[in-house]
Amino acid sequence: MALNSVNTNVGAMVALQNLQVTNSELQTVQSRINTGKKVASAKDNGAVWAIAQGQRSEIGALNAVTDSLQRGQSATDVAVAAGESVSDLLLQLKEKALAATDETLSSSARDALNEDFKSIRDQIGTVIENAEFNGVNLLDGSITGGFKALANVSGDTIDVGAEDMSLSGSVVSLGASQEIDTKSKATSALSDIDDSIDQVSASLARLGTGSKSLATHMTFVGKLQDTLEAGVGNLVDADLAKESARLQALQTKQQLGVQALSIANSSTSMLLGLFR
Template structure:
C-alpha cells in the first residue's frame, strides 16, 4: 500500500541511518582516542580498574624518582667514603715516614695538616639534597637512620602501602658531634687524648711525680686556680687554648703530650698571672700542684682547680692528630689510623651493597611500570585494526543508507505523476 501521509520506507531508511550514524560516531571516537573504554558508561568495571591502575602507575613513577634521589645520595656518600679511605692511607704513609730517625716531625705534621683539611672538606662536601651520610650531630635514632622509598603496593583490601629501604647511618657517619663516628674514638681520645676533665679525673695532670697522659685543650676549654705565698699576692692562673697555642704552636692542635709541655704551659700561665719564673718553676716542681691536695713550700695558699670544658674535646678524631715536635706515640697513631682505614673500607663496601640493591629495585620498578601500562592497555585500549576496518565499513553503510533514504523519499513524487 502506498500512503501520502506515512512513508514507511523513508521511516525505516531513516532509522537505519540513525543507527549507523551512532555506530559510526562510536567507532570514530575509538579511532581518534585509541580507547575502547573512555568513560564509565563504556564499561564501568574496566574503567574503574583502569583508572586505579593509572593512578598506581603515576605513584610508581614518583617512587622511581625518589629512588633516583636516593641513588644519587648513596653515590655521593660512596664517593666521599672512597676519598676518605685514600686520605687515611696518605696519613698513615706520613706517619710511617715520620717514624724514621732524623725526620723532621714538624714538617711531616704540616703535610698531615693539609690532608686533615682535605679530609674535613670531603666530609662536609659529601651532601646531596641536604642529606650528608658522613656526618651527624647526635646519637638519636632519627639522626642515625634514614629510609629510601623503594616501592608502592596495593593489598587485597585496596589499601595503599609504601615500601622503604632502611639505612643505618651509624655505619657510615665519619664524624659525629656526640662522638662515635668511624674517625672518632667516642669518649676515648685519639692516641689516648682526653680533655681537662678526663685528665683531672684520672688523678690530676701529675701523679706520683709522673705525667698521667696526654690530653687536648679545645677552643672554649679553660682551667684556672688561685695560688699565693708569703711574698706573693694571691693570683689567679688560667690555662686555655690560646695559651697552649702560644706555647706549643698551632701544629700541636692544643694537645699536651707530656711533662715538658705541661711545665712550659704552667710556667707561662703563672708569668701571665703576675708571678715570676722562679715562682713558676717551684710550683711546677711540686707534683701535688694539680691534684686535690695543697701545694707545699713557697706557697701556702692553694685553691681548688676550676675547669670549664667545652664538651667537644672528648670527641677527638683523626682531625685532631698531631706529631709536631717529639710528641705522640707514632706506633699507636699508625694503629689507630689503620683501624679507621679498615672501618671506612667496610662502610664503603656497605654503601656499594646499597647501590647494587637500589639499582636492582630501580630496574624492577621500571619493569613494573611497563607491565602495568600493558595491563591497562589490555583493558581499555581499542583494537585499531578492527576499529579502522569497522569505520570504513560503517562509512560505506552510511552512504548506502543515505541512498536508500533518497530512494524512499522519491516514491511520493512518482505517485503525484498519476494525477497529472
C-alpha cells in the same frame, strides 16, 4: 500487505532508523580513531574505565617511588665517592705516621711530616663536609638511621644506613686535632689510622651494597610501570587497523542508507500515477 499511505511511510521510517544506527556507529569509530582509545570515558565502558583509572593512579604513585629511589641512590653514590677519598687520605696518613715513628728523625723532618699529616687530616673533614646531595649527607653523622627511600606505593622503604666518617666519629677514630710531632703520638696515630682504614672499608662495603639495592629496585619499579601501562593499553586502547577497516565499511553503509531513505521517500510520489 503494507498500507499505501501518504501519511505514514513505513519504509522511510525503517530506512531512517537504520541510517541513524549507522551514523551512531560511525561516530563511535571516528571517536576511537581521533582519541586512539576504545574506552575514553566512563560512558564508553564504566567497569573497564574504573579499572584503568585505578591502574593509572598506581603508575602515577610509582613515579614518586622512582624519584625517591633516584635521590637515595644519588645520595649514596656521593657518600661512596667521598668515602673512597677518605680511604685514600687515610693511606697517606698511615705513610706519614709510620715515617714519624722513626726515632732517628731530626726535629725539622718530624715537623715537616707533622705539617703534612695535619693538612691531610683536615682534608678528611673537608671531604666529609662536602659529601652532600640534595641536603642529604650520609657521612657527617647528621642523619639518624640513614636514608629511607620509598620502595612501593604503600610507603614501605629501603633503608641505607648512614656512616659517620667525620674525625673522631664512629668510623674514623682519628682525632680532629691528632698530630705526630712525637714518636709516641705517631705510634698512637698509626694504630688509630689502621683501625680507621678497616672501619672505612667496611662502611664503604655497606654503602655500595645499599646503592646496588636501590638500583636493582629502581629497575624493577621501571619494569612494573611498563607492565602496568601495557595493561592499561590493553584495556582502553583501540585497534586502529580494525577501526580503519570498520570506518570504510560504515561509510559505505551510510551511503547506502542515504540512498535507501531517498528511495523510500520517493515511493509515495508513485501513488500519483494511480490518479492519472
